[in-house]
Amino acid sequence: MKWRTALITWDILSMIGTIAFAISGAIVAMEEEYDILGIYILGIVTAFGGGAIRNLLIGVPISALWEQGLFFQIALLSITAIMIFPNRLLKHWDRWGNFTDAIGLSAFAIQGALYATGMNHPLSAVIVAAVLTGSGGGIVRDLLAQRKPLVLRSEIYAVWAIICGLVIGLDLLSSAWELILLFVIITAFRVLSYTYKWRLPTKGLKMR
Template structure:
């Protein structure tokens, strides 16, 4: 039940972020719903393709789809009311979603007996894949690849799960809290990975 609650928080956070981006780009109501749903479930769909789980398994999450649709509807109908609170709690909700989805993606891959590399990839794609798809559909550079450290925390979670260092429920919850704290710190203190720009002179 606890993991389901965390998943709900993550789905709401990702669905809302997708809807907000769509409205910022002035998409119509269909575009808002599509971007919201894709952001919430896109990472899981890519993960399923990667590790061999039928993509149709996503359609069995009827309750989660209803939650995502309701979240997008609230954003579309009451944008000012929600955004006032979203600026305060949005990053925390997003961090919770990232951590929960990354760990779940890693557990999926471990359960199917995949190697460590696939476990890490499943964690990254589940945790940040939806955001990447959202930004690409919105014509933006994916924020998870250029803003504060994001996907690295999902990879770290996948690595720890894949190595068996969080082999019980307590270990998984501790890992979850660590990932949430790391993501919040990277946002608050603007932690970034090293980067280098390169332009060819004409």
């Protein structure tokens, strides 16, 4: 798949991921009873943390994030919207919060993979970029909120980002519509994985 054919899809996925993760970060901040500034900070960090980590590891200047003025505005508007949302509706966050996180994971994992392929990085780097972009912001969010990151739990999470990296890195897609279909499929599988509690094998160790 050529980089140019993915430009429009890149913008769409970037916007979707930014909104989804900004809302996710803001909701977690409100659950932890952060003040208004803390809510905005956690929302912004969640929306852009994965991209910053990705840029650092694949050789893109971190300052490139500051060129995304439109997406910062979108993130701020999303956070503001969720702050003025009625509390009685926000109480249902447990029902749809994971869905928002699934959207962000899928959108940013694909975006990260596209970024790496556009720079002609090898398959391994494409997969790493997909995982870090898709889950990096959520990891930073959970750590700042003193929670166990989703990606480190037995529940399947980062696997879906790895699949995004493989599909895009192996050049299995040829159009923007196929990228959108991949986004829908990965989001759906992430929803299924937490709905039906799909788990990866674990190995416990008890020290006496």
